Amino acid sequence: RLISAFKDKFVKNPRFEPWYKHDIAPAIIRKYRKNHHDDSESVGLQFEDFVRYLGDKQFGDHIIHWLTYAELCAPCDISYNVVGHHETLERDAPYILKAAGIADLVSYPNIPPGITHYNRTKVERYFTGISQRDVRRLYARYQGDFSLFDYQRPAFLLD
Template sequence: MMRRHWLLVGACGWVLLILMFVSKFINFSFRIPSDYAERREMFVWTFPSVTTKHTSVQWPDKGASQPYILSSVSPSVVEPIDWQSMNEKRLELLSTVCRNASMWNLTHTTVDKFVLDRIFVCDKHKILFCQTPKVGNTQWKKVLIVLNGVFSKVEAIPENLVHDHERNGLPRLSSMTDTEIRQRLNSYFKFFIVRDPFERLISAFKDKFVKNPRFEPWYKHDIAPAIIRKYRRSHHDDNESVGLQFEDFVRYLGDKSGRQRLDRQFGDHIIHWLTYAELCAPCDISYNVVGHHETLERDAPYILKAAGIADLVSYPNIPPGITRYNRTKVERYFTGISQRDVRRLYASYQGDFNLFDYQTPAFLLD
């Protein structure tokens, strides 16, 4: 009887130990997500004053800064990054390449009406934004529209209004007097966004000649046939109904001297594949920040903070992975294109590769 009693006590003890162990495991497994979320919400950025070689930027005082939540832009951003140093390195490289005499023709341009047309103004918050197509510019325009007071939040802005420059409340720098232009270039916060040059060209090709979502018929009916007639090597089909192929597009872009007449004919429609140097004159205008499309999840809140507007507006949510560089896609588009044509294309865009620290696509050139 006594032996049976102790066996029962022992069994109860084992059951109790097992329950305690299971309970501990369950609590641990459910605590992980909340701990991760807590770390994400407590992530803080602070920026002391800094002067870059390009221009002076007044960052928010360290003592006055408030916790800055990144989850609205990207829940994956949890590691603290010294973006002040990153921006300084980007501007230092830009300045170094701009001084390289052998690259001068690829990096410098005249700050004329064409360039000033690309720069949008927010006088209320003293911001200038240079538009570089196919790098998420629509969203930055929405941010500026909200800041200018036309709409209260980015979600309320109709898509068809964003690019309607007669109605969206975004003045261009070119619309101002010479004195007003100089004053703003010398004192406003200035930024623009860049992207791997070849991937940007693929995006422009898809948008304008394959998808053409904004119902812009001139790309299909005017620009594509003109490029095909001049640059398609095989005319055994000899019909333009096949549509512009990426190979035709590459050959046109790599012809630095021969494409000038076509570009004049195309007018401002070519902005989607012009170099960053031609669009924003980064060697001739002192920008405060150069953002990268590949790190936009982190750069977007950084830019808002640096411009002093983080508490007024947020950058629209970025779908996960959409800004990541896709080498597989680049290789697929360039399959079958001759190395001669790829090298000519690279020569045309080498300035953009060097100015913004994009790796030479050796996997396409060798």
């Protein structure tokens, strides 16, 4: 989810508000990049900078795209009938539409191959070079989401 948010907002999608690339990214670089120089902003935000930002409770909480699901969806306040997973979205969507009584009115679009599948190699590539301290801080922030959705602790990153 965080790799996707990083790529979507800072790397590959120019249609999003320039606010991410021109305001948020330079602010993150100035605060979290070691040996920051003004010209280093032109290099662009690196995933390592983004991880540091997210791990800092003071700064990482105000943008909806990387709030924890516990903060975003209020699972303790709302009695959900269904909890879906992104990885099983193609299987979950028809059930949800049918349960809502709208399967005849709405259909879930086909998802391009590879979009919903977890790719450990990609995760390892993105986290290469990120300090154990920063990875642990990031996990501590999102640990509730791991529990909420019954995801395994990513030992290959944390140990």
